[in-house]
Amino acid sequence: MSQGIAVSAIAYVIPSEVDEKATDLTRFHFDDASFAYMTELAPLYNAENTNLHSFHKRGGHLILWHGLADQSISPLNIIAYYQGMQREMGVEQTDSFLKFYLLPGVGHCRNGEGFLPVDFLTPLMAWTETETMPNTIRTERPVLGEGPMLPPLGEHGKPTAGGQIHMAPMPNQPYAQANVASTASNPVYPYPYIAQYTGTGDVKDAQNYRPVKSPVFVPMIFASHEVTKTVPPDF
Known part of the structure; x- marks a missing residue:
């Protein structure tokens, strides 16, 4: 999951120009030059202010x-x-x-x-x-089967096409349901x-x-x- 997020960001989001070769992490060097390259658009993207x-x-x-x-x-x-x-x-x-x-x-x-x-x-x-x-x-653990539902899984237990966000299944109800039965709360x-x-x-x-x-x-x-x-x- 982390690699899936990283390669897309390094290739298409972070650099000032798209670099599809960057999807190969073996080509990325963790040094000062790469760090400077990655921070070129930092004022635009980073929520650091x-x-x-x-x-x-x-x-x-x-x-x-x-x-x-x-x-x-x-x-x-x-x-x-x-x-x-x-x-x-x-x-x-x-x-x-x-x-x-x-x-x-x-x-x-x-x-x-x-x-x-x-x-x-x-x-x-x-x-x-x-x-x-x-x-x-207040946080709660809903009863199994309650709460936002995930999309049905396809072949080999993988989410169907278009049903992912950040490499994870995307709920088809993107909101918290009211009065859902829970087994515990913290x-x-x-x-x-x-x-x-x-x-x-x-x-x-x-x-x-x-x-x-x-x-x-x-x-x-x-x-x-x-x-x-x-x-x-x-x-």
């Missing part, structure tokens, strides 16, 4: 999330971006309009062993319209807080957890116009 003052002044609210089991894009990147925004705008101001969540066990976009689907739209709307800050997001708290079991009650019930600050420290920080210095090829 940590200065969101204008967005904040217009009353904008933002929810960021990333799966901790993402096998294609490391969650360290978004942690670095979030911490860079805090440095740029200040911790208090950043947290007044932005909430960032890490989903345990969730892969790239979905997949993985984590609890899915997750409804981020409803809390974002409530935050925008009624100033109800989303300090907790809370997710804004980074850097994680869910800790209180020690009493059903471990499969989100109400029996509390937020605790994670002891893990991530030193990476993105800064506007400095990303190529922050994450060099030999990082």
Whole structure:
């Protein structure tokens, strides 16, 4: 999956000119020259600008999330971006309009062993319209067969043509269904807080957890116009 995303990006998206030969990763060298080549269009593509003052002044609210089991894009990147925004705008101001969540066990976009689907739209709307800050997001594991349905598989268990996105089956219902029966629930708290079991009650019930600050420290920080210095090829 990671290779499928990488070769397409290197050949058709990242360079200033299409290079179909780049689909052969054996031709790609992980050196300073290649890094400079890959960052030529970085200002256009990279979501690295940590200065969101204008967005904040217009009353904008933002929810960021990333799966901790993402096998294609490391969650360290978004942690670095979030911490860079805090440095740029200040911790208090950043947290007044932005909430960032890490989903345990969730892969790239979905997949993985984590609890899915997750409804981020409803809390974002409530935050925008009624100033109800989303300090907790409830995640659930639906009963097998419930929730967004995947397209039928074709020969040899592979998705049918046109039924893929990022090398994974694309759901034919791209939204979270309301009132889907679940077998378990967990809370997710804004980074850097994680869910800790209180020690009493059903471990499969989100109400029996509390937020605790994670002891893990991530030193990476993105800064506007400095990303190529922050994450060099030999990082």
